[in-house]
Amino acid sequence: MILEPFPPALPYDFVFKLARDSHDLEGYHKLRREIFCEEQHVFETDDRDLFDESAMPIVCKSLIAGMEDTVVGVVRIDERSSGLWYGSRLGVSSGFRRLRHISPGVAVRNLQPCYAALGALGAGLIYKAVSTACALGCHEFLATVQQQNARFFQRLHWQPLENIMLHGLPHVLMRADLNHYAAAKKVA
Template sequence: MAPPPVPSPPPVDPVARESCRLVADAADLDAHHAVRRTVFVEEQSVFAGTDRDDRDDDPLTLHVLGLVDGRPAGSVRLYPIGPGRWKGDRLAVLPGRRAGRLGIALVRFAVATAAARGGDRMVALVQQPNEVFFRRLGWERLAEPQLYVGIPHVRMDIGLR
């Protein structure tokens, strides 16, 4: 008797496992803030209660949602700070999703979005342990580490053209 046929593997989903998009509605914005709260308030205790600030209410601020298999797993926000200059901050990826490429996708999405909106340079204040991650993506250190919310951060930037 012949062995049973080996089942075919499931079809490969042509959509990337990690994806990013600008927040489109209230549900997306809630998911964006939930990721940030999980990382910055609950996990890292960087902020007490909430990490939201006036920047979140500014209509020029763009909120980005990172997805893994269609589920919210990361976030970043970006906003103009002067002619041709943008700032990215509040980059967060949920624990358990950091081994993938979502952080890379979020940074690249933010950079591309700022460039598409006429930006020449983007700056960020990066937690010092993440400096190497940003350098690998083409960012450069602008200054020695400084304390922000009691944690060493490095000011970095990248050209957008």
């Protein structure tokens, strides 16, 4: 009898939060390099830019037995003028992009809805980004989204504004419909 190897077990519990300590920030930058430099080849060795100086980094971390483990998703937000916020560098670790099962506790713990059918972690990061900005006085939230991801954002109540080229790739400038994003009850 031949035994097939089991697929790796994936956690199904997560926390979305601002990256504040050195461990979270290290995981945040490491995952950004993996996605935007090594996987997508958008940048050569590092994707940091001048927006990183003022941006608020947000991470999604897996939870194992209730304890924070690995950074599996990232996004950053920054205010470019009074009330005008931008989100950028959204990414989810490749092993977690098609995740369809998440703990019901994720919505309760993070005080935000969960969208398991829509790409749970990416949608959760988007919600955390916009709701955090709303709690900090956002009146308009924009993002430049890689063209292949624009439909995903539209399903999450974003409107396309214009097609642009950014870093040599087609992107879409999009605006979040803030009526669908409640201000975060806590900014953490």
